[in-house]
Amino acid sequence: MTFEETYIRFKEQEHIQPIQLHNKKKYYTDLSNLEQSWTGRVDAWLSNTFVQEAVRLIINSIVLFEKGYLDCAYYSLRQSLEVSTTMVYLTELDKEVKEAELFKWKRKSKFPMYGQMIKFLDDNENIFADMRLEMSDYFSELQKLKNSLNKHVHKQGFNTFYVSRNHILSKSKDKSGMIKEFEECLKGCIGAIAVFRLAIDPFPVLLMDYEIYARTGDLLTEAFSDEFVQTYIGKEAIESYKNTDIYRGLYEQIIKDEERLPSVVDLVKHSFIDRESIDAILSQIHLLTKMDFLAVLLVGLSEKISRLYANNGLSLYTTTNKSVRENFGFSGEMFLQIKNSDTYMNIPFDEAFLSYLKVCDEDFYVEHNQKFEEEEFYILKEQIVVICKQMNLIN
Known part of the structure; x- marks a missing residue:
């Protein structure tokens, strides 16, 4: 210096x-x-x-x-x-x-x-x-x-x-x-x-x-x-x-409002779905948003689902079924490409797989650890349609 x-x-x-x-x-x-x-x-x-x-x-x-x-x-x-x-x-x-x-x-x-x-x-x-x-x-x-x-x-x-x-x-x-x-x-x-x-x-x-x-x-x-x-x-x-x-x-x-069950609190506050508490969660269906209900419905219908992405990835639901995928990142652009493609099922997603479903006019991208069989995936979609009609969520 x-x-x-x-x-x-x-x-x-x-x-x-x-x-x-x-x-x-x-x-x-x-x-x-x-x-x-x-x-x-x-x-x-x-x-x-x-x-x-x-x-x-x-x-x-x-x-x-x-x-x-x-x-x-x-x-x-x-x-x-x-x-x-x-x-x-x-x-x-x-x-x-x-x-x-x-x-x-x-x-x-x-x-x-x-x-x-x-x-x-x-x-x-x-x-x-x-x-x-x-x-x-x-x-x-x-x-x-x-x-x-x-x-x-x-x-x-x-x-x-x-x-x-x-x-x-x-x-x-x-x-x-x-x-x-x-x-x-x-x-x-x-x-x-x-x-x-x-x-x-x-x-x-x-x-x-x-x-x-x-x-x-x-x-x-x-x-x-x-x-x-x-x-x-x-x-x-x-x-x-x-x-x-x-x-x-x-x-x-x-304090005059209805108290949510612990499993419903986890869903509403943290977007976490306990597979063992599906029935308890659905007992308070009147306290759920449409998106939360549909997410619980999907998880209840398939034990393979580990995570759910909705709103083009803006909403993420996790479950008690831990994902084998180590990476937590995802791309909204990738979701749109899947939606606009002809392949909706079993798309490789790092160590896991990703499948696209339209549920009651809502887009869901399902992360799962094992592949879906074609018949299994078809039945899942049919079950969702039936339930949504029963709930007057679709015509």
Whole structure:
């Protein structure tokens, strides 16, 4: 390196001390749980993007902290709260006002700050105001967290100065204290994003209750895990959340529905068909979609079937009959070629075989471990037609 390059490198690294977070992998895994808490509310679809952005800011903060840029790390944490608050603010507004405020936000025009948004939400007796009332202890702690983040961002105290940090980090005790302080703020912000997300709809918590889980269909939302709640929010806070109108209203609505059997839950939630439970699944046929019913029908009629592909491969059903095929990949283009060809049966598919069937006007590509005999395949198609006519699925 030249003197100039050496000098530049020295100045860029001066007073910068990298710090390792040993729990980084766990944080990233837990953030995935948060990212998967998508809402299906059409009028609040934009909130999914805000949650993803808040998660990105949390990850940025971890990266910055480990590289030694502590004030930037804390700033990114604080911004995750700002983004989450903006998400709730825009969601809570009436439609006409929302469009105007969203337009201002997109154009980077004058827009309320964190405190102003919180005050508006408190004053308008909405969902978030109800949450803050029921979860008052939680939000008091959240305010303390926000104040702590502000101290770091505004560099109050010598421990926030880069030029003082080398001395601090020379002591292992001080170093561990610095890590502990950051991780406490980190966990608090992850929890805050989750709580703000619950102002959109309560499904991440509702689905933690199996009584609710078994009464719902295939939703975009994944439930928060018990460990996630305990680590980032606290069970007491979640119990308080369950007293809110948004939670109780939806809970009381869903609990009236019929509970799905475990085998039906596996089908509806995971597209998994238990061959030993075909009769049990069909006992709740009224809770199945047409596609789910047809998939169960096919699997029940042939023990050779291991997987089913529908909707040109967009829907995949697995069964208790494990496939001999090691590769999980497939091609929609290949499916179309089979459909448009003269060969519908026993097409080599790696170690297995693939056959095409049109069932009640729906295309199914059947993966099977052993070849179909011609007569066997013909009988299968005939049986399907008879049953579909009995069910008034075809004329």
